[in-house]
Amino acid sequence: MKRIWKKAAAALVTAVVAGNMLAACGKQVSMDTQVVATYGDEKIYMDEVHFYMRQSQHDYEGFYASLFGQTDIWTSEVLVKSVKTEVMSSIYQSKALAAKAKADGITLTEAEQEKVNKAVEEMYESDLFSILDSSKEILERVYNENALANKV
Numbered sequence: 001m002k003r004i005w006k007k008a009a010a011a012l013v014t015a016v017v018a019g020n021m022l023a024a025c026g027k028q029v030s031m032d033t034q035v036v037a038t039y040g041d042e043k044i045y046m047d048e049v050h051f052y053m054r055q056s057q058h059d060y061e062g063f064y065a066s067l068f069g070q071t072d073i074w075t076s077e078v079l080v081k082s083v084k085t086e087v088m089s090s091i092y093q094s095k096a097l098a099a100k101a102k103a104d105g106i107t108l109t110e111a112e113q114e115k116v117n118k119a120v121e122e123m124y125e126s127d128l129f130s131i132l133d134s135s136k137e138i139l140e141r142v143y144n145e146n147a148l149a150n151k152v
Contacts, residue, residue, distance in 0.1 A: 037088065039095040051134040051142060052087045058131055094142075097149030106151050108144070116147045 034046035057074075060083065064073045074080060101107075108116065120143050123129050124136050 037091075039092060040099065042095060042099075044091060044095070047134065047138050048142065049087065049091065051132060051138045052091060053083070054132045054134065056083050056087055058128065094145050094149045097152045098145045101148045101152045104152070106148065108147055108151070112147060112151075113144075116143050119143055 035043045036046050036049050037044045060073060060079070061071055064070045120136070120140050123139055123143075129139070
């Protein structure tokens with residue numbers, strides 16, 4: 001398990017560095033084509049990681065602001081590394097559980113799919129979604145994958 005975290009962290013750092021290098025060269029690379037990591041044969045793209053990171057950013061800033069009145073919390077390298085590790089761990093966990101569900105033939109019922117669709121629409125129409133700087137497709141993919149993972 002430790003090796004997965006190290007690989008995930010290394011892949012994330014590599015992707016960010018590579019993205020910054022390409023951006024510095026004047027080339028624009030779409031987040032939906034940047035592979036950050038893989039889970040089995042499945043590629044994990046930067047847009048999905050970005051979605052999770054922005055959601056975590058929102059959660060952490062809200063938490064620290066409510067408890068300590070502090071909003072500039074990203075100066076701590078320890079916190080930044082911790083959040084990156086947490087995000088990649090969460091993504092891998094969702095992928096693993098969703099893969100297990102698919103392997104076991106577990107699917108969402110119509111009622112469960114309707115709940116997911118309703119949650120996606122509510123999030124998509126919320127103020128939070130504009131802060132997340134993501135697409136509806138990522139939102140749908142993440143919500144469906146997490147719903148399936150929760151059934152395992």
